[in-house]
Amino acid sequence: MRARWSLNARAAALGLFVTALLLGPAAAASATAPVTLGTGYVLDDVGVLTSDEISAAEADLAEFREESGLDLWVVFVDEFTDPSSSADWANQTALDNGLGPTQYLLAVATESRQFYLSGDSAGPVTDEHLGAIEQNATQPALADDNWLGAIDATAAGLGEAIGITTDGGTDGGGTDGGATSGGSSGFLPLLAVGAVVVAGFVLVGWVLLRKRKRPTGAGVEAPVVSTEELERQASAALVATDDAITTSTQELGFARAQFGDEATAEFEDALARARAAMTEAFGLQQSLDDEKPDTDASARAAYSRILELCAAANADLDAKAAAFDELRQLERNAPEALVRVEDERTKAAAAIEAADAALATLGTRYAPEAFATVADNPDQARARLEFATEQLAEAQRDVGAGRGGEAAIGIRAAEDAVDQARLLEKAIDDLTTNLAEGERQAAALVSELETDLATAASLPDPDGRIAAATLATRRGLDEARKLLVSPSRPLAALEALRAANEQIDAVIAGVRDAQARDERARQQLAQAMLQAQAQISAADDYITSRRGAVGATARTRLAEARASLAGAQQLQATDAAAALGQAGRAAQLAAEATSAAQRDVGAFDGGGLGGGFGGGSGSNSGSGMLGAMLGGVVLNSLLGGGGSRSSGGFGGLGGLGGFGGSSRGGSSRGGSFGGGRARPASFGGGGTRGRRGGGRF
Structure with missing residues (x-):
């Protein structure tokens, strides 16, 4: 973008110039609540930009809109207050001013050295890209007090994110760290001898600015999105x-x-x-x-x-986010919450030894494939608790310093991590129960199949169909028996037995009357429902505790498995045969969900913080922060990461583009991100302004 003066920009510059002259040093702002944006793109409440710099930025941002269809507003204040979180402050300002999906807001607190780039995930720039812009473009310029350069770098980053290359922008590198040269005193003679002339220019500028139409996203024709992008x-x-x-x-x-x-x-x-x-x-x-x-x-x-359904789901949650925060009041009750979560962390830590012992017992009875979904659960639980310990320690320091908002961030992150550690521990016990029940039901099904084979042998077989089915069933039965030999795989054996049972049932169904067929289906249904429930439970626990790495394919299969199981439960009293088919489909989909999730976890790189997790092998549990990212306690995009998703179908973590509600939803709460400080999600939608980034400079 080229620096150029428009008539409106000149008027805005004159107005700000005279304001600075009249107010002088007394214009220093106090801690600032969310502001009302003016008619221009830049609101400098602290005077870090000269009038020339503001004019140049205004012209550039107007040109940027013409080139990209995006708007970028920039606000400089001294400190954020009501709320004090950089994310919440920026998001609230954007919401209060009605910014739309193609309109972005960069908020900078120059005294507290915080910033945040607010954008609606319904817009064309994904959260992943916004986080990268913050870290790779905005923050370096702000760290040098290059305020004008930060504006230009942010706009350039937004343009690049949608495939627009700008032509250089304002000469941000030419500023001296954002300091004004000369100050207002250099212009005092002008004020003394030409106040009337200047006032006239101010009046003209004010009229022009009042006539200027505020830029909006309306009327910008969105480019046709390819099917692949959809x-x-x-x-x-x-x-x-x-x-x-x-x-x-x-x-x-x-x-x-x-x-x-x-x-x-x-x-x-x-x-x-x-x-x-x-x-x-x-x-x-x-x-x-x-x-x-x-x-x-x-x-x-x-x-x-x-996309519409996801937006609706987010909107429902986002609408309740503020009320939920008010209910919990973690900021105001930080000391009490800190004690409670610390007690929960201690209990979860004490239970890890029992989880180790339970896992070791599984290893003596079952093949590794039978408990692969929980093989690294104790190590993962330790990683979550390590993260929780770090967050609680930081929260304790914040409580001591009277920073309730900052403390709430650590408490929420620790609370989520502890809960996930408990889930990881419980998953081992749940799988132990399911495997034992699977063994019992597999043994019963073996006996039933032997009876079926005997029945089939007594039936007339003029075309050899029964003989062929009997042979296939016998092979399936033999394979299942192998799976039941220690170290066994009971759930895999149940699947093999179910398939074998379908084969033999198909050939003898014709000689059974309807009542007998229904009774037979009812007998099989209990086993099929157990297998489906066990596999869904294992997949659900695995995906939930590693959701930071798991993509859409695994989640889709799991959701459909749940739906099929629910269908089986609804049909079991009225149509056992149909329920049996639904239960079998549920088990198959749950197994596919687990496989897809394990592939995703195996490909997870933690945004460069560590290697792959080996699909649940337990070979690399990672650090506390890496474990928290894997578990989705904090978002990988917050670290500028991009851990891969193999079957998920989208590149990088935190890619929230293309949907979202209108409120801040599950936005990150408070403070800065750095040195291990987490920004956990809360109650609310997954899109919207928030859930990512920002930080200190």
Whole structure:
């Protein structure tokens, strides 16, 4: 972008110039609440820019809008207050001023050295890109007190994110760290001899500015999005919204335990609506993933509907985010919350030895494949608790210093990490129970199959169909028996037995009357339901505790597995045969979900903080922060990362583009990010302004 003067920019410069002359040093701002944006793009409440620099920035940002269709507002204040969080302050300012999806706000607190780039995830620049812009463009310039350079670098980054290359912008590098040269005293003679002339220019400028139409995103024709880009956006939306629902569910559990069901009913209702929207969205994604080919038009319609559903789910959660924060009041109750979470962390740490012992017992009875989803759970739990310990220590320092908002960040992050550690520990016990029950039911099914084979042998077989089915069933039965020999794989054996059972049932069904067939299906249904529930539980625990690495494919399969199991449960009393088919589909989809999730975790690189996790092998649990990122306690994009997602269908973590609500939703709370300080999500949507970035400079 080239620095150039427009008539409006000249008028704005004159107005600001005279204001600075008249107010002088007394114009220094105090801690500032969210502000009302003026008619220009730059609001400098602390005087870090000269009038020439403001004019140049205004002209550049106007040109930037012409080139890109994006608006960038920039606000300089001394400190953020009401709220004190840089993210919440910037997001609230954007919301108060009605900024839309193509409109961005860079907020800078020059005294407290904080900043945040606020953008709506419904817009064209993803959260991942916004985080990269903050860290790679905005922050370096701010660190040098190069205020004008920060504006130019931020605009250039936004342009590059949507494929627009600007032509250089203002000469930000030419500023001397943002300090004004000469100050107002150099212009005092002008004020003394030409006050009337200057006042006349101010009046003209004010009239011109009043006539200027405020830039908005309206009327900017959006480029046609390719089907591939729609697919990427839908995949990212599914992941982010599913994470938002998971986090909101977890946070609601904390609140329900503290305040009871009645106080949290409105949040449960919002979650129920969000889950219903996501059930439809995952169903659409599953239909796109199946073997039936889709036309380009039908695929685009489905992806667009997924984005709409994700936006609706986020909007429902976002609408309750502020009320939820008010209910919990972590900022005001930080000391008490700190004690409570520390007690929970101690209990979770004490339970790790029992988890180690339970895992060792599994290793003596079952093949490694049977418990692969929990093989590294104790190590992962330790990583989460290490992270929780760090966050609680920092929160304790914040409480001592009277920084309730900062303390709330650490408390929330620690609380989430401790809860995930408990989930990881419990998953071992749950799998132990399911494997034992699987062994029992597999043994019963072996006996039933032997009876079926004997029945088939007594039937007439004029065309050899029964003999062929009997042979295939016998092979399946023999394979299942091998899987039941120690070290066994009971759930895999159940799957082999179920498949064998379908084969033999198909050939003898014709000689059974309807009542006998229904009774037979009822007998098989209990086993099929157990297998489906066990595999769904294992997949759910695995994905939830490693959701920072798991993409849309695994989540889609898991959601469809849950839906199929729910269908089986609804049908079991009226149509056992149909319920049996639904239960079998649920088990198959859950197994696919686990495999896809393990591939994603194996490819997870933690944004460069550590190597892959080996798909659940337990070979590399990572540091506390890396474990927190893997578990989704904090977002990888906050660290400028981009851990890979293999089956998820979108590049990098934190890619929240293409959807979102209108409020700050699950935005990060308070303070700066650095030195291990987490920005955990809270109750609220996965899109919207927030959930990422910012920091200190």
